[in-house]
Amino acid sequence: MAGIVVVFDFDKTIIECDSDNWVVDELGATDLFNQLLPTMPWNSLMDRMMKELHSQGKTIEDIVEVLKRTPIHPRVVPAIKAAHALGCDLKIVSDANLFFIETILKHLGLEEYFSEINTNPSYVDEQGRVRISPHHDFIKCSHGCSLCPPNMCKGVVIERVQTSLSSEGKKKIIYLGDGSGDYCPSLKLKEVDFVMPRKNFPLFDLICKDPLLIKADIHEWTDGGELEHILLNLINTIATEENTKFISAADCKLQTMSAHEALPQALPVRQ
Numbered sequence: 294m295a296g297i298v299v300v301f302d303f304d305k306t307i308i309e310c311d312s313d314n315w316v317v318d319e320l321g322a323t324d325l326f327n328q329l330l331p332t333m334p335w336n337s338l339m340d341r342m343m344k345e346l347h348s349q350g351k352t353i354e355d356i357v358e359v360l361k362r363t364p365i366h367p368r369v370v371p372a373i374k375a376a377h378a379l380g381c382d383l384k385i386v387s388d389a390n391l392f393f394i395e396t397i398l399k400h401l402g403l404e405e406y407f408s409e410i411n412t413n414p415s416y417v418d419e420q421g422r423v424r425i426s427p428h429h430d431f432i433k434c435s436h437g438c439s440l441c442p443p444n445m446c447k448g449v450v451i452e453r454v455q456t457s458l459s460s461e462g463k464k465k466i467i468y469l470g471d472g473s474g475d476y477c478p479s480l481k482l483k484e485v486d487f488v489m490p491r492k493n494f495p496l497f498d499l500i501c502k503d504p505l506l507i508k509a510d511i512h513e514w515t516d517g518g519e520l521e522h523i524l525l526n527l528i529n530t531i532a533t534e535e536n537t538k539f540i541s542a543a544d545c546k547l548q549t550m551s552a553h554e555a556l557p558q559a560l561p562v563r564q
Contacts, residue, residue: 297531298458299376299524300451300478302470303387303394303412306491307373309364309517312393313339319359320351336413336444339390340425347422356423360396366517370401372524377406379528381467384408384454386447388474390415390425411450440477448477455481467527468509469520470496482509487527489514 304311313335317326322342329338346356377383385407387394392415398404415425427444429436438446454466466482468475471491476499479488486509490497493515500507512527514520 296464297381299381299467305471312389336427343423361400368517368521372521385410387412451478451481
């Protein structure tokens with residue numbers, strides 16, 4: 294369905310854990326992470342942790358192998374592939390980082406299914422260390438949103454997506470997320486859109502405090518099986534509605550032509 298954009302959070306939405314915590318825990322650096330956590334922003338801490346792991350002899354290959362073991366519900370990959378096959382434009386908006394996300398997507402065979410990934414930039418430097426920087430440079434200036442962490446406002450990303458939709462003729466957004474960082478973009482959604490919060494996670498709890506603040510239709514889910522069922526049902530429902538509107542418009546046009554465009558008079562035949 295060419296008129297639908299599906300926007301996924303990544304951690305605890307596509308995958309079943311926080312990818313940052315997963316790497317730190319699996320590589321045995323949890324105690325150091327918890328010790329440093331009160332002293333700096335999360336994004337800066339993850340860059341520091343990559344430095345510490347590198348100094349301990351952990352390689353890029355070690356990190357990649359951990360990322361390949363990231364837990365994911367078995368119905369999430371089929372759901373993503375089905376949504377893509379139905380013509381939806383798929384995007385990721387995540388406070389993880391590009392190296393982690395791309396590594397996991399490649400392992401799952403999903404790297405070609407997303408038109409864009411909005412996240413914290415990261416790369417492997419010449420020493421073989423992962424470097425992570427903020428999506429928004431909060432040292433230079435604030436993004437001005439009190440709901441979001443200093444390094445990324447997902448609401449700003451959604452506003453940019455909405456602007457692009459108006460120029461591309463696309464109409465509806467389906468947003469899937471779980472965390473408190475997904476609340477700001479959910480508030481930006483319009484009446485024609487849909488938000489899918491993961492039940493009993495922070496986004497769901499925030500929405501439940503005052504659901505009237507959310508203009509979009511709300512459809513909660515609990516696991517990958519429900520994610521697949523609800524997402525594909527929404528896509529098919531939207532497609533059916535759009536087809537009905539198209540057929541109705543075509544019928545109306547035909548009726549108008551019948552009423553206003555009389556057939557030419559038949560010419561008399563000479564006897």
